[in-house]
Every structure is written in structure tokens, then in C-alpha cells.
Amino acid sequence: MLKKSSDCTEILVGKAASIDGSTIxxxxxxxxxxxxxxxxxxxxxxxxxxxxxxxxxxxxNVPLPDHAxxxxxxxxxxxxxxxxxxxxxxxxNVGMSATETTATNARVLGYDPLVDDGINEEAMVTLVLxxxxxxxxxxxxxxxxxxxxxxxxxxxxxxxxxxxxxYLETAGGHHWAAMRLPEDSYAIxxxxxxxxxxxxxxxxxxxVATDLVDFVEKNHLNPTPGNxxxxxxxxxxxEDDAYYNTPRTxxxxxxxxxxxxxQQPTDQDMxxxxxxxxxxxxxxxxxxxxxxxxxxxxxxxxxxxxxxxDDQKKYRPIAMDRNQCSSILQIRNDVPADHAAIQxxxxxxxxxxxxxxxxxxxxxxxxxxxxxxTDVDVENVYWLNKTLSxxxxxxxxxxxxxxxxxREGCQSYARSRVAATDAAINGDATDxxxxxxxxxxxxxxxxxxxxFDDLVKHGLLLSKTAxxxxxxx
Numbered sequence: 001m002l003k004k005s006s007d008c009t010e011i012l013v014g015k016a017a018s019i020d021g022s023t024i025x026x027x028x029x030x031x032x033x034x035x036x037x038x039x040x041x042x043x044x045x046x047x048x049x050x051x052x053x054x055x056x057x058x059x060x061n062v063p064l065p066d067h068a069x070x071x072x073x074x075x076x077x078x079x080x081x082x083x084x085x086x087x088x089x090x091x092x093n094v095g096m097s098a099t100e101t102t103a104t105n106a107r108v109l110g111y112d113p114l115v116d117d118g119i120n121e122e123a124m125v126t127l128v129l130x131x132x133x134x135x136x137x138x139x140x141x142x143x144x145x146x147x148x149x150x151x152x153x154x155x156x157x158x159x160x161x162x163x164x165x166x167y168l169e170t171a172g173g174h175h176w177a178a179m180r181l182p183e184d185s186y187a188i189x190x191x192x193x194x195x196x197x198x199x200x201x202x203x204x205x206x207x208v209a210t211d212l213v214d215f216v217e218k219n220h221l222n223p224t225p226g227n228x229x230x231x232x233x234x235x236x237x238x239e240d241d242a243y244y245n246t247p248r249t250x251x252x253x254x255x256x257x258x259x260x261x262x263q264q265p266t267d268q269d270m271x272x273x274x275x276x277x278x279x280x281x282x283x284x285x286x287x288x289x290x291x292x293x294x295x296x297x298x299x300x301x302x303x304x305x306x307x308x309x310d311d312q313k314k315y316r317p318i319a320m321d322r323n324q325c326s327s328i329l330q331i332r333n334d335v336p337a338d339h340a341a342i343q344x345x346x347x348x349x350x351x352x353x354x355x356x357x358x359x360x361x362x363x364x365x366x367x368x369x370x371x372x373x374t375d376v377d378v379e380n381v382y383w384l385n386k387t388l389s390x391x392x393x394x395x396x397x398x399x400x401x402x403x404x405x406x407r408e409g410c411q412s413y414a415r416s417r418v419a420a421t422d423a424a425i426n427g428d429a430t431d432x433x434x435x436x437x438x439x440x441x442x443x444x445x446x447x448x449x450x451x452f453d454d455l456v457k458h459g460l461l462l463s464k465t466a467x468x469x470x471x472x473x
Contacts, residue, residue: 007031009248009318010100010189011288012158012165014181015333019279023160026285026328027097028350029074029086030320037077037382038086038325039372040345040358040365043130045070045091053127056082058117060149068130072343072360074325077372077382082122085129087327089360092133093162093341095329098124099155100189103236104172111219112172118150124157135159139166139178139207147209150174156189162331162340166207169195171234175215178207185273186256186280188288190248193235194272198228231272242266247298247315252288256280265298265315282328282344282355283411289326290350292317301396319351321389325382326350335422338429342418345369348385352392352403354410356444357418359433366441381441384448391455395462399455406451410444417443 007030015023029038051064056079069092073085087097099121104114119127127145132138138159150173159166167187168178177198181187187194198206200213209215216222221233247265254260256276263270293299297307298315328344341360346353347369358365371380378384392399417440425432 007322008100008191009289010097010156010158011252011285012160012167012181012187012189013280013285014165014183014185015163016183017186017276017280019281021333022330023095023162023165024280024282024285024328024330025095025097025158025160025165026289026326026344027087027100027158028289028318028326029324030322031324032322034321035386036322036324037372037374038074038347039077039380039382040072040074040325040369042072042360042362042365043068043070044363053123055120055123056080057122058120058152060117060119060123062119062123062127062145062149064127065131071129072358072362072365073125073129074327074345078374082120083126084122085125086325087329087343088125088129089329089331089341089343090129090132091361093331093337093360094129094132094135094138095160095331095341095343096125096129096132096138096157097159097327097329098128098157099153100157101191102154102156102169102193103191104154104170104193104234105236108172108175108221108234111221112174112215114152114154115150115173116152118152118173119145120151120153121155124155132159135161135164135166136180136207139168142168143176143178143207143209146170146176147174154193156194158189160329160331162333162337167195168207169193169230169234171209171212171230175209175212175234177209177212177230180205182273182275184275186276187273188249188252189272190245192241192245193231195230196232196272198230200228237268242268243314244316246270247293248318251291251293251296251318255288255291256284282330285328286344286346286355286411288318289328290319290346290353292319292351301400303397303400319349321349323349326353326355328355339422339425339433344414346385347382349389349393352388352407353385354407354444354448355414356410356441357414358437358441359421361430362434362437363430364434366438366445368445369441378449378452381445381448384445384452388448388452388455391452391459395459398462399458402451402454406447410447413443413447414440
């Protein structure tokens with residue numbers, strides 16, 4: 001039985017919608033429980049004639065190309081039920097984020113049920129990212145694999161290169177469609193089938209399963225003939241969507257299009273893509289992925305706005321206890337290709353954890369990002385940040401000022417490190433960037449350990465059993 005459930009939140013930003021011309025694919029991996037230890041690794045390029053991949057979870061066996069490109073990944077520390085590499089960037093500066101859990105409606109599943117022996121989330125990055133040279137190739141390769149082998153889950157998957165972002169949604173056991181994100185737009189994906197009108201004749205901007213049109217027509221699945229609304233045909237529109245999913249889209253669009261005032265958190269017809277009111281920076285993406293309805297009555301911490309206890313528990317927040325690893329895949333266009341790709345990583349509970357920029361043209365990752373254990377050990381970054389969340393949450397308002405100052409300081413430091421690395425790079429880029437990453441991560445880990453030390457010591461002063469002799473005399 002697969003352990004993954006509805007989880008994750010994703011945001012995509014086209015190059016004309018970003019402040020510096022980058023393409024951005026970003027996602028929180030939320031996992032199936034509060035504990036799901038994650039590490040950050042890099043796989044070297046490999047010659048592998050005759051190799052194949054066999055899934056631990058489904059048993060599917062897939063022949064592999066003879067050569068695998070170098071790529072980064074954020075797999076599980078415990079791989080007894082699969083790698084779940086989740087997100088990374090390869091040596092051709094192509095990013096892949098997999099997956100955003102979605103849902104296919106019961107009518108479609110009656111004609112194309114999910115399969116037990118196909119390609120699921122745990123295998124997708126491993127089977128696709130090492131073998132593609134563009135975002136569109138990613139959608140094409142994954143789509144072909146889904147048609148041939150099927151899948152046992154409903155998911156969305158995103159790819160980016162320096163020019164394009166492609167977003168793919170599965171539908172049933174063997175069907176799918178993909179769209180090219182408009183360059184001037186952003187999109188938010190919160191565990192729903194979201195693509196709307198698909199132009200079946202526009203192969204520059206849309207790709208679909210080879211038999212998708214015939215499948216829909218044969219089984220009378222399209223309620224509005226003449227249009228091909230993927231969300232309407234394949235998606236769900238239940239009460240669980242209104243309280244678990246759509247509020248996250250509402251909040252993101254509230255942040256990035258504040259001029260729109262007529263949307264409600266439970267609206268089922270919000271557009272998938274929008275042109276932002278102003279261009280978006282990495283910091284905007286970080287804030288969204290770390291947010292919990294800040295400034296609204298629905299904030300579970302009640303930070304900036306008054307809300308009833310019921311309001312504060314009404315909607316599923318973006319930052320939550322099931323946060324595991326957040327990756328922002330940024331492919332830049334204002335620097336040479338050998339250092340254009342950055343994977344920003346935060347581990348733990350993202351309301352508290354800082355994002356660290358990792359150039360991906362590297363040979364290795366820092367020890368405390370790859371030595372994640374299944375048991376608690378604050379000498380690795382995953383458990384350090386998870387432990388911090390246990391300390392902070394009971395005293396959120398007591399600690400929030402210090403935590404925000406810490407995160408903002410790390411954010412500024414990260415920006416300065418990216419700029420310094422861009423300016424100083426010379427010689428062998430791979431060696432230089434590997435060392436630069438180690439220095440950046442080392443400083444942020446040092447600051448995180450210092451915050452840990454400060455909060456533990458302060459927390460010891462907050463005990464309800466504190467008592468001094470003679471205090472009531």
C-alpha cells in the first residue's frame with residue numbers, strides 16, 4: 001500500500017513574469033506524515049548500457065537509455081518504499097518537480113482505472129530527469145512512459161529550462177495532457193486537476209496522450225462539446241477541494257494580484273494562470289511557500305488578523321507540519337549557462353526554515369544535507385529544522401520576531417552569496433560551485449544552530465514550574 005496522500009503546493013513563474021527573467025518551478029513536498037526524512041544529493045553522469053529500472057513499490061521494469069546525465073535530487077533517507085527523488089536540475093539546466101498529488105473524477109476512472117504495476121511518483125524523477133535536454137522533452141518522455149506503463153496515482157508534474165515551463169497532468173491510469181505556461185504568467189497548483197482550455201491543434205503550447213481525444217469522445221466524457229476543458233472533463237469539484245485545495249490558490253492570487261477582490265477561498269472556478277500585478281522575485285516565491293494565510297482570519301497562528309478558532313482551522317495552510325523539503329528550481333538567463341541553474345532548498349517546517357541556494361553544476365552536496373538519518377540527529381539539516389519547529393510552535397508569538405529576523409538574515413546572506421559566486425567564478429565551474437555551495441550552506445547551518453541554542457536557552461526560562469523561594473511572601 002502506498003503511503004503518499006494528498007500533499008504538496010506548487011507555484012510556477014514564467015520568465016517574463018519573474019523580476020530577473022528566470023523561469024521558476026517551485027514546490028513544497030509535504031509527505032504523508034510529520035516525519036519523512038529527506039536528503040539532498042547529486043548523481044554523476046553515468047554510462048549504463050543495458051540498464052533498467054525496477055520499482056520497489058509497483059514492480060514495473062523500464063529499460064533505460066545507455067547514458068544518464070548528471071542531476072540533483074531530494075530523495076527519502078529511508079528508501080525501503082522507493083527513492084522519491086522529487087525535484088532536481090540536470091546538467092542541461094532542465095528542472096523537474098514531481099509530483100503534485102491531484103485527483104481524477106470517478107466517471108473517468110470508470111473507463112481508465114489506475115493501475116497497480118505502473119509508474120508512480122517514487123519513480124518519475126529517476127526515469128525522466130537524467131534523460132532530457134529541455135522542459136518539453138520532459139513532458140514528452142513522461143507522457144510516453146505513462147501511456148505505455150500506466151500509473152497508480154493522479155499527479156501533476158512540472159519541468160523548466162531557461163526558456164519554457166511545461167506542466168503535465170495525468171488523467172486516469174494512462175492518459176495525460178501538458179501545457180506550456182505563458183511566459184508572462186504564474187500558476188499555483190494545490191492538489192487539483194487545474195488545466196483549463198486545451199487547444200488540441202496548438203502543439204507548440206499543448207501536448208496530449210495519443211488517444212486522448214478518441215478516449216473522451218468514445219466514452220462521452222466532455223460535457224461542453226466544442227471546447228476541451230481538461231479540468232472540467234477529468235478533474236474534481238468536491239467539498240474537499242473547496243476546503244483543502246482552492247484556498248491555497250485564493251491566497252496566492254491574493255498576494256500576487258491584490259487588485260482582484262471578488263474571489264473567495266472556496267471558489268471552484270479561479271483561473272489556473274494569471275499575469276501578476278508586478279514581477280515576482282525568489283523572495284515572493286519563498287514567502288508564498290512558507291505562508292499560512294498570513295494576515296487573514298484563516299491563519300492558524302492568528303498572527304496579524306483576528307479570526308475565530310473555527311476560522312483558524314477552516315482551510316489547509318501551505319506551511320504545515322507535513323512540510324518535508326521545499327525546492328525552488330531557478331534557471332536564470334542573465335548569466336552564463338555553466339552557473340545559471342540554482343536549486344533553493346528549505347527542509348523542515350518552512351514557516352521557520354531558511355532557503356539555501358545550491359548551484360547545481362556540482363560534484364557533491366554538503367555533508368549535513370546528505371547524511372539525513374531516520375532517527376533524530378540535529379547534525380543534519382532536516383532534523384535540525386524539524387526539531388526547531390517542535391521548539392517554536394508552542395511559543396510562536398514569543399519567538400516569531402527572532403525567527404523572522406533569522407530567516408530574513410539568511411535570505412539576505414543567500415542573495416549576497418549568489419551575487420558573489422556569479423562575480424567570482426573562474427576556471428572549472430563545477431569545482432568552484434561545489435566549494436561555493438559548501439561555504440554558503442555552512443554559514444546558514446551555523447546560523448541555524450545558533451538559533452537552536454538561543455531558543456532552547458530562552459525556552460528554559462518559560463517553564464510553568466518556575467518558582468523562587470519567598471516569591472509569594
